[in-house]
Amino acid sequence: MDKRELIEKINKLKKEKNAIILAHCYQNIEIDYVADFVGDSLGLSQLAAKTNADKIIFAGVYFMAETAKILNPAKKVYLPNISGCDMADMINLEQIKKFKEKNPNIPTVCYINSTAAVKSECDICCTSSNAIEVVKSLNTNEVLFVPDRYLAGWVEKNLPNVKITAYQGYCPTHFKISAEDIINKKNENPNAIVLSHPECRDEVVEISDFVGSTTQMMKYCKESKNKEFIVATELGVVQRLQRDYPDKKIIPISKEIFCPSMKENTLEDILYTLENENNEIKVDENIAKKAINCIDRMLKI
Ligand code: 13P
Ligand code: SF4
Numbered sequence: 001m002d003k004r005e006l007i008e009k010i011n012k013l014k015k016e017k018n019a020i021i022l023a024h025c026y027q028n029i030e031i032d033y034v035a036d037f038v039g040d041s042l043g044l045s046q047l048a049a050k051t052n053a054d055k056i057i058f059a060g061v062y063f064m065a066e067t068a069k070i071l072n073p074a075k076k077v078y079l080p081n082i083s084g085c086d087m088a089d090m091i092n093l094e095q096i097k098k099f100k101e102k103n104p105n106i107p108t109v110c111y112i113n114s115t116a117a118v119k120s121e122c123d124i125c126c127t128s129s130n131a132i133e134v135v136k137s138l139n140t141n142e143v144l145f146v147p148d149r150y151l152a153g154w155v156e157k158n159l160p161n162v163k164i165t166a167y168q169g170y171c172p173t174h175f176k177i178s179a180e181d182i183i184n185k186k187n188e189n190p191n192a193i194v195l196s197h198p199e200c201r202d203e204v205v206e207i208s209d210f211v212g213s214t215t216q217m218m219k220y221c222k223e224s225k226n227k228e229f230i231v232a233t234e235l236g237v238v239q240r241l242q243r244d245y246p247d248k249k250i251i252p253i254s255k256e257i258f259c260p261s262m263k264e265n266t267l268e269d270i271l272y273t274l275e276n277e278n279n280e281i282k283v284d285e286n287i288a289k290k291a292i293n294c295i296d297r298m299l300k301i
Contacts (some may be wrong), residue, residue, distance in 0.1 A: 002205035003030065006267045010034040020053035021270065022068070024060040025214045026236035026262035029243065031059050038240075040238075041112045041216035042291060048072060049299060058281075059265045061085045065281045066116045066273055070288045070295060077281045080269035083261035085113050091147040091170035093117040099146065103165050108144040109135060110294065111151055115173075116283050118146065120290035124271040125298040128198050132158045137301055147164055150174070152203055154198040171199040172258045173293045177232050180205035181253045185230045195220060196232035204232055221245060234259050 001008070011034055020161030021043050023035035030040050037047050041064065048056060048068035056077045058065035065079040086139060091099075096118045100108060110122035111131070118185040119125060126134035128151060135143055135155050141162055145152035157166040177200050186192065196208035205211050210220050214237050221241055228249040231238045235258040241250040264271050273279060283291070 003267065006271060007033045010081075010274060011268065013271070014057070017055055017274065019055035019057055019274060021059060022047060024063075024064060024131050024236075024262065025218070025240055025263060026238070027059045028263060029239045030267055031265065031270070032240075034267065035059060038117060038161045040127065040129055040213040041178050043215055044068075045071065045127070045295065046299065047113065051075075055106060056117065057101045057270060059270065061191045062114060062259050062281075063088045063113055063260075064219045066079050067112060067121075069281045069283050070119075070292050071114060073288065076277070078273050078277065079279050079281055080266075080273040081264040082279055085171075086173075087111075087114055087115045087147055087169050087171045088118075090135060091095045091115075091118055091167055093121065095122045095167075099144065099167055103144050106142050106144050107138050107140055109138070109148065110146050111148045112295075112298075113149055116287050116291045119294045120145055122146070122294045122298070123230065124165065125294045127213060127218055127298075129299065131155045131198070131300065132296055134299055135159055135162055148199060150201055150205070153202050154211060157205075171259075173234055173257060174199040174232075175201060176205050176257055177201070177253050177301045179207055182207055182230065185251055185253065189228050189230060189249070191226070192228035192230045192249070192251055193224065193226045194230045194232065197234075200232055208232065215237060218244075221250070233257070236262065236264065251262050275279075 020036045022135040023031045023038045049071045062084045069077040088145045106121045112127045145164050146167035149166040149168050152164045152166035194208045195210050
């Protein structure tokens with residue numbers, strides 16, 4: 001089947017089945033042809049919370065589909081490929097419990113890139129686009145933050161009156177980007193603005209002109225009068241910016257900065273899932289009941 005045929009078939013079938021396809025902007029770019037929404041983790045969870053569709057096909061990684069299922073217990077949620085987020089998998093239920101025991105009576109914030117079991121033990125959830133607001137909303141001078149130590153560091157830098165004790169997780173994809181990479185690109189492109197994701201190491205964030213979620217970086221690029229941007233995040237964002245703003249020079253750090261888990265879904269997999277309804281995501285009821293409070297509290301902000 002050629003690509004056009006594949007796209008037509010998916011778009012027809014998703015209407016027939018009243019299904020919605022939600023895609024993260026690190027997905028293979030061809031998935032945009034069939035997606036109803038492409039965005040960052042916050043946008044995706046907001047959409048998942050209000051969709052009228054009966055079925056949600058999540059073109060993303062496991063925690064995203066799990067979050068959609070927690071928000072829609074009566075709906076069917078599918079992940080075309082069961083692929084996890086390496087950062088989310090750095091902490092499990094036992095480890096979050098131990099972390100809290102070691103640091104008792106402190107509000108716990110978890111990055112949405114975490115499992116439902118971990119969320120069930122936390123007070124509030126956040127994404128890269130609202131982490132500062134979420135921590136601020138707690139009106140406290142101390143929080144525990146899991147699992148991303150770099151996002152925690154970025155929040156602490158922005159809220160110097162809050163002491164953050166961070167779990168030592170990180171994103172292996174963003175970890176590959178160094179300050180030296182940025183400086184080298186900047187030397188080659190002195191007029192370029194540096195955009196980076198808060199999952200990047202401190203040394204990268206410190207020398208960036210703008211730090212934000214994937215969607216926030218894309219919005220910044222759209223609205224800026226500048227013509228050149230060094231983009232310190234996953235390749236999917238770089239490719240979408242190059243596609244959407246052909247008059248701007250979008251400079252990737254390297255073609256090696258891609259998330260292998262995010263790249264697993266293909267159009268063929270999406271069609272297969274629509275046809276066969278495989279890989280339905282289930283969340284333990286007790287875990288889901290506790291985890292929803294943590295997600296809902298964030299969505300209310
Ligand atoms: P955002 O799209 O929320 O910025 O998150 C990036 C990410 O790594 C998702 O796993
Ligand atoms: Fe997880 Fe990093 Fe991949 Fe995002 S880019 S899904 S944080 S491993």
